[in-house]
Amino acid sequence: MSLTAADVKKIAHLARLNMSDTDVEVYSKQLSSILEFVEQMNKADTTGIEPLAHSIEIAAPMRDDQVSETNQRAAFQAIAPQVEAGLYLVPKVIEGE
Amino acid sequence: MINKTIAELSKELHAKKISSVELTQQFLDRIKKLDKNLNSFITLTEDHALADAKKADAQIAKGATTPLTGIPFAHKDIFCTQGIKTSCGSKMLDPYISPYDATVVTRLKDAGTVLLGKTNMDEFAMGSSNENSFYGPVKNPWDLERVPGGSSGGSAAAVAARLTPGATGTDTGGSIRQPAALCGVSGLKPTYGRVSRYGMIAFASSLDQGGPLAKSAEDLAILLNAMAGHDERDSTSVDMAVPDFTATLNDSIRGLRIGLPKEYFDEGLDKNVAIAIQNAIKEYEKLGATIHDIHLPSSALSIPAYYVLAPAECSSNLARFDGVRYGHRCKDPKDLEDLYKRSRSEGFGSEVTRRIMIGTYALSAGYYDAYYLKAQKIRGLIREDFINAFKKVDVIMGPTSPTPAFKLGEKVSDPISMYLSDIYTIAVNLAGLPGMSIPAGFANDLPVGLHLVGNFFEEVRLLNVAHHYQKVTDWHTRSPKGF
Numbered sequence: 001m002s003l004t005a006a007d008v009k010k011i012a013h014l015a016r017l018n019m020s021d022t023d024v025e026v027y028s029k030q031l032s033s034i035l036e037f038v039e040q041m042n043k044a045d046t047t048g049i050e051p052l053a054h055s056i057e058i059a060a061p062m063r064d065d066q067v068s069e070t071n072q073r074a075a076f077q078a079i080a081p082q083v084e085a086g087l088y089l090v091p092k093v094i095e096g097e
Numbered sequence: 098m099i100n101k102t103i104a105e106l107s108k109e110l111h112a113k114k115i116s117s118v119e120l121t122q123q124f125l126d127r128i129k130k131l132d133k134n135l136n137s138f139i140t141l142t143e144d145h146a147l148a149d150a151k152k153a154d155a156q157i158a159k160g161a162t163t164p165l166t167g168i169p170f171a172h173k174d175i176f177c178t179q180g181i182k183t184s185c186g187s188k189m190l191d192p193y194i195s196p197y198d199a200t201v202v203t204r205l206k207d208a209g210t211v212l213l214g215k216t217n218m219d220e221f222a223m224g225s226s227n228e229n230s231f232y233g234p235v236k237n238p239w240d241l242e243r244v245p246g247g248s249s250g251g252s253a254a255a256v257a258a259r260l261t262p263g264a265t266g267t268d269t270g271g272s273i274r275q276p277a278a279l280c281g282v283s284g285l286k287p288t289y290g291r292v293s294r295y296g297m298i299a300f301a302s303s304l305d306q307g308g309p310l311a312k313s314a315e316d317l318a319i320l321l322n323a324m325a326g327h328d329e330r331d332s333t334s335v336d337m338a339v340p341d342f343t344a345t346l347n348d349s350i351r352g353l354r355i356g357l358p359k360e361y362f363d364e365g366l367d368k369n370v371a372i373a374i375q376n377a378i379k380e381y382e383k384l385g386a387t388i389h390d391i392h393l394p395s396s397a398l399s400i401p402a403y404y405v406l407a408p409a410e411c412s413s414n415l416a417r418f419d420g421v422r423y424g425h426r427c428k429d430p431k432d433l434e435d436l437y438k439r440s441r442s443e444g445f446g447s448e449v450t451r452r453i454m455i456g457t458y459a460l461s462a463g464y465y466d467a468y469y470l471k472a473q474k475i476r477g478l479i480r481e482d483f484i485n486a487f488k489k490v491d492v493i494m495g496p497t498s499p500t501p502a503f504k505l506g507e508k509v510s511d512p513i514s515m516y517l518s519d520i521y522t523i524a525v526n527l528a529g530l531p532g533m534s535i536p537a538g539f540a541n542d543l544p545v546g547l548h549l550v551g552n553f554f555e556e557v558r559l560l561n562v563a564h565h566y567q568k569v570t571d572w573h574t575r576s577p578k579g580f
Contacts, residue, residue, distance in 0.1 A: 003458075007458075008454070011454050011457050011458050012454065014457050014461060015441075015454060016416075016419075016437040017441050017442050017445075017450060017454070018438040018442035027450075027451070027454060030451060030512060031451065031454055031455060031458070033513065034404060034451070034455055034512060034513065035455070037401060037404070037513050038401040038402075038404050038468065039401070040397075040398060040401045041405070041471050041475055043398070044395065044474075044475055044478065046471060046477075046478065049474040049478060050474070050477055051473030051476075052473050052474070052476040052477035052480060053303060053473060054289075054333070054529075055289050055303070055476075055480060055529020055530075056288075056333075056335065058332070058333055058335075061332050061336075063329070072196065075196040076196055076422070076423075079196060079423045080422055081192075081420060081423075081424075081425075081426035082426065090430075090436060091430050091431065091432050091433050091435070093432075093433050
């Protein structure tokens, strides 16, 4: 599988990564060769094989619906890049007057 | 003192031949003097260490101790440590002071260990050479022009250079075992689910597992006793009884059935590494083990499958780094998309970017079946191979890494050749099994690691088998010149 510059730009956008034209060139080469490498998987006949998401059978653990954590908003916001009045700040999202 | 194992240091501390403060100071002094050449630590926590050591000395005076009370220790910088920078080797988390402790950190703290600092690593644990760290590469103490392996390269180099008696690591595709092998120390990746992942920064959640690195199997057993066990904060941590891993170290291994996978001795294996491993196997025969040829036919596909599954999980796990709640944020974002894109591109290094891109692609519409689902099916085949092998043998052995430590820079421009250095370790993560690496001699004056793989939750057996080898050999006691 060979990735074009347009493919790489699209993937970068999906992953929310910025990419310069030089980067696009480098990554399209590297990613294409990695994809080519992983396509060795096609050698294996996996007809009838169940996909394995986890090596160990794990059932979703259940617990009573009770408050178990304390509110640590101040501690968590102390390490945030930008907060005001207990809120995380981001650039304006909704356009309008 | 610095060459003693944790088991030996514990005796010295309990016999009051040395205080924890004195011992801690010795290691701190060594780090300050010697780590300039190695770069194995990202953060030195001197004040914490001396405070912990004082507390430990008080516990020893009171007689309320564990085997780890007062033992200096280091955590890989992937484990969250409250009030201490937890960078994960990334510019993204360079400003991150964790507001909480990982469960592994809490447990080792409760057991009385003294925190010397946080060790260097490949960014977000992605790498096999420690060259992907934002803080610069770690050097191998056996040869400063060579890599220590990765991603737990800082932990392995620090133990090898006697800068700490032990350290934590994490292993997603070999990241404890491969650096342990390349630095000549002992390292254990427990069964998936044995050790809590709470507070261990996620890379590939279905593969990541924390474990210890130290000088001997006995030390690993002591450390695993403190680290292992169910944690309700990690839904994948297994709720089953944890044995005392030290209790059975000396049990006889007569009649042990060792399986040697033909596939692990094929082309690509360094000749001198092969000789060291064959000698180790002979040693086991002398100890009463029997050798059996086995086949792991699907293991050849473990690296291709891994480089779909691990990036897929990583692309999803690392989506949380958005420049909003913690970590790096770009300057003057013009809108939300610009905030995300620039914060992430500035924060992540090239290997992390590559893997996020591969994972995003593999999971994107139209490609899911061809990549992700196919890789999961191969994962099923790989686990099946191991299940069949363990019907005939008790442990599987082979080399941990196909070559000894390679030169810094040798593989940086060729990602795939770097990926291949984990060819023997990755299948174990895909299957979820426990694996170990112990020192087994030298190839071209560089350490060689013997890889031991056990059945699910049989860390007890691995440690027992490794301990016997270490009773009749002294490879694990060798230390690099100049350290």
